[in-house]
Amino acid sequence: MxxxxxxxxxxxxxxxxxxxxxxxxxxxxxxxxxxxxxxxxxxxxxxxxxxxxxxxxxxxxxxxxxxxxxxxxxxxxxxxxxxxxxxxxxxxxxxxxxxxxxxxxxxxxxxxxxxxxxxMKATTQLIHLKELGEAFCLSLFYYSADMDESSVSTEFKNIGSEIVKRCNGLPLAAKTLGSLMRNKKKIHEWQAVLKSKTWELKEIQQDVFRPLLLSYHDLSPATKRCLLYCVTFPKDYVYNRNCLIELWMSQDYLNVKESKEKIVVGQNYFDDLAMRSFFQDIEDVQFEYGNIKCKIHDIVHDFLRYLTENECLILDFELDASKRRDVSKDKVHHLTLVHATEGDSLQTFLPNYKKLRTLIAIQSSEYSIGPIFELIVQLKCLRTLDLRGWRGKGCLKEIPETIGGLIHLRSARLDQFVVPIIGGDEGNKLEHLKDLNQLQGTLAIHILGNPNMAENAAAIMVNKAHLLELRLEFYSIDEGKHGEIMNGLEPHPDLESLYI
The missing domain is CATH 3.40.50.300 (P-loop containing nucleotide triphosphate hydrolases)
Structure with a gap:
C-alpha cells in the first residue's frame, strides 16, 4: 500500500x-x-x-x-x-x-x-513492509501532534488510541492524524474527530484518504484552494515556496490587497500545510535566503487529484495518446503540458480549453513557440502563464503585443531577460525595463556584452518596489563599463536578495 x-x-x-x-x-x-x-x-x-x-x-x-x-x-x-x-x-x-x-x-x-x-530478477533480499504495530503508531501519532505521550491524560489517551486504530497501521495516516490534532487541545475536539462521518464514507478510493480528508476539512477555505492548486504539477515535482506563493497570488487566493501582505499570508498558509504534513522533504534553497523547497507524497498527490476531479489536467505528450486523460474541456481550469512539441496538435486542441486560468509548460520542445503563443492569447480567462519549460531554441524571443488582450493575467513567467551584444536595433535593451514597475518576485537579467546605457538609464530598477530578488549575470563585459552598468541597475531599497 x-x-x-x-x-x-x-x-x-x-x-x-x-x-x-x-x-x-x-x-x-x-x-x-x-x-x-x-x-x-x-x-x-x-x-x-x-x-x-x-x-x-x-x-x-x-x-x-x-x-x-x-x-x-x-x-x-x-x-x-x-x-x-x-x-x-x-x-x-x-x-x-x-x-x-x-x-x-x-x-x-x-x-x-x-x-x-x-x-527485475531481484535477489532474495526482499523486504515486505508490514503495518506498524499499535504502540509504534501511537508514538508517531503523539510525536506528530507535538505531545509528550507519557504525560497525556487518561481521557485523551483513550480517545487517541481509538483514533489511531483507524490508521490501520499506516505511518502516513498516523502522521497526518497527529498533525491534525496539534492545535486541538479540548476533549470535545478529539471526540469530534473520532466520531466524524468521514470514517464511514464508502466511496473513498483508499483507506489512507480518510485521515487526509479529515485534515483537509479542518483547513480554512482559502488554504484548501492553495493546497488543491498544487496538483497542477506532476508527481515528484519539487515545489519552491516563493514561486508557489506567487502562483497563489495570481489566482487571487490570498484575500488581501497589498503585495507584501499577500506574501506574508501565503507564507502562513504554506507553514500551516507543512505543519499538517501535506508537504514533505522540506529544505532550504541554496543561494536564496529565506526560501525553501519541498515535495508532496505521491499518496497526497493522488488524494488531491481525487478532490479536484477534472479541474486540473496534466498532459504528458511522451505517453501514448490512449493513456492521456480524456476529460471535459469545460471543466479544466489548470493545464500543464509536459514534453509538448510543435507537432503535438497543440494548435488543434488548445483553443478548446476556453476556461483555462493556468497554463504551464514543463520540459517542452525546442521548436518555436511563436505560433502557439497566438493561440494562448485567445484564452481570455488566463491568470497564470508559465512558459519557462519551453526550452532551448523554442523559448520566447519577444512578447507579442496581443498579450494585452489577456486582461485577467496576473503572472507571466517567461524567460530570463536577455540583453544581447551591441549591434542593430533588435533585441532587448535595459531601458525597456524602465516603466515595468509592477514586476514582482524574481527578475533575472543576462547581459551578454557591453550594453548601451541610455542617459536616462539611472532609474531602470530603482522604482521596482515589488521585486524581492534580482539576479544579474554578466558575460564579456569590459572592465571599464562595470561601474556605469551597476549604477544604472541600482535596485529599490526593499530588495531582499541580490545575486551577481
Missing amino acids: GGMGKTTLAQLVYNDENVKSHFDKRIWVCVSDPFEEIKIAQAIIEEIDKDNSSKSSNVLQTLTQCIDKLIEGKKFLLVLDDVWSPNSYQWEELIKPLRNGGIGSRILVTTRKEEVVTL
Missing part, C-alpha cells in the same frame, strides 16, 4: 553515515509512473555529474554510454524510488551500463507491485 513507509525507509538507508562512507557514489532517482528509461538515465547522470552535457540528450544509447563511463569501476548505490510498470526491454536497456560499476555496487528499489520485483 501507499503510505506504508517504503520511501522513508529507503531514505534512512541512503542517508546513513556508514552507507555514505561505504560507496563511492550515491544516486537517488524518483521513478513513478510511467517508467521512462530516458528520463531515469538523464537523472542518473545529473546525480553523478551535474555539469555533464550528455544529460540533455534524448538518445538512450548516448545516455547509457555516458553512465557506463561515469560509473566504471566505482562502487555505487542507486535508489530507484516508486517503480511501477517497466517492461523487460526497458529494464534490460537501463541495467546494461550499470553492470560496469565496481564490485559491491547495489540497486535499491521501492515499489508497490510484486510483478516489478519478478521482472
Whole structure:
C-alpha cells in the first residue's frame, strides 16, 4: 500500500553515515509512473555529474554510454524510488551500463507491485513492509501532534488510541492524524474527530484518504484552494515556496490587497500545510535566503487529484495518446503540458480549453513557440502563464503585443531577460525595463556584452518596489563599463536578495 513507509525507509538507508562512507557514489532517482528509461538515465547522470552535457540528450544509447563511463569501476548505490510498470526491454536497456560499476555496487528499489520485483530478477533480499504495530503508531501519532505521550491524560489517551486504530497501521495516516490534532487541545475536539462521518464514507478510493480528508476539512477555505492548486504539477515535482506563493497570488487566493501582505499570508498558509504534513522533504534553497523547497507524497498527490476531479489536467505528450486523460474541456481550469512539441496538435486542441486560468509548460520542445503563443492569447480567462519549460531554441524571443488582450493575467513567467551584444536595433535593451514597475518576485537579467546605457538609464530598477530578488549575470563585459552598468541597475531599497 501507499503510505506504508517504503520511501522513508529507503531514505534512512541512503542517508546513513556508514552507507555514505561505504560507496563511492550515491544516486537517488524518483521513478513513478510511467517508467521512462530516458528520463531515469538523464537523472542518473545529473546525480553523478551535474555539469555533464550528455544529460540533455534524448538518445538512450548516448545516455547509457555516458553512465557506463561515469560509473566504471566505482562502487555505487542507486535508489530507484516508486517503480511501477517497466517492461523487460526497458529494464534490460537501463541495467546494461550499470553492470560496469565496481564490485559491491547495489540497486535499491521501492515499489508497490510484486510483478516489478519478478521482472527485475531481484535477489532474495526482499523486504515486505508490514503495518506498524499499535504502540509504534501511537508514538508517531503523539510525536506528530507535538505531545509528550507519557504525560497525556487518561481521557485523551483513550480517545487517541481509538483514533489511531483507524490508521490501520499506516505511518502516513498516523502522521497526518497527529498533525491534525496539534492545535486541538479540548476533549470535545478529539471526540469530534473520532466520531466524524468521514470514517464511514464508502466511496473513498483508499483507506489512507480518510485521515487526509479529515485534515483537509479542518483547513480554512482559502488554504484548501492553495493546497488543491498544487496538483497542477506532476508527481515528484519539487515545489519552491516563493514561486508557489506567487502562483497563489495570481489566482487571487490570498484575500488581501497589498503585495507584501499577500506574501506574508501565503507564507502562513504554506507553514500551516507543512505543519499538517501535506508537504514533505522540506529544505532550504541554496543561494536564496529565506526560501525553501519541498515535495508532496505521491499518496497526497493522488488524494488531491481525487478532490479536484477534472479541474486540473496534466498532459504528458511522451505517453501514448490512449493513456492521456480524456476529460471535459469545460471543466479544466489548470493545464500543464509536459514534453509538448510543435507537432503535438497543440494548435488543434488548445483553443478548446476556453476556461483555462493556468497554463504551464514543463520540459517542452525546442521548436518555436511563436505560433502557439497566438493561440494562448485567445484564452481570455488566463491568470497564470508559465512558459519557462519551453526550452532551448523554442523559448520566447519577444512578447507579442496581443498579450494585452489577456486582461485577467496576473503572472507571466517567461524567460530570463536577455540583453544581447551591441549591434542593430533588435533585441532587448535595459531601458525597456524602465516603466515595468509592477514586476514582482524574481527578475533575472543576462547581459551578454557591453550594453548601451541610455542617459536616462539611472532609474531602470530603482522604482521596482515589488521585486524581492534580482539576479544579474554578466558575460564579456569590459572592465571599464562595470561601474556605469551597476549604477544604472541600482535596485529599490526593499530588495531582499541580490545575486551577481
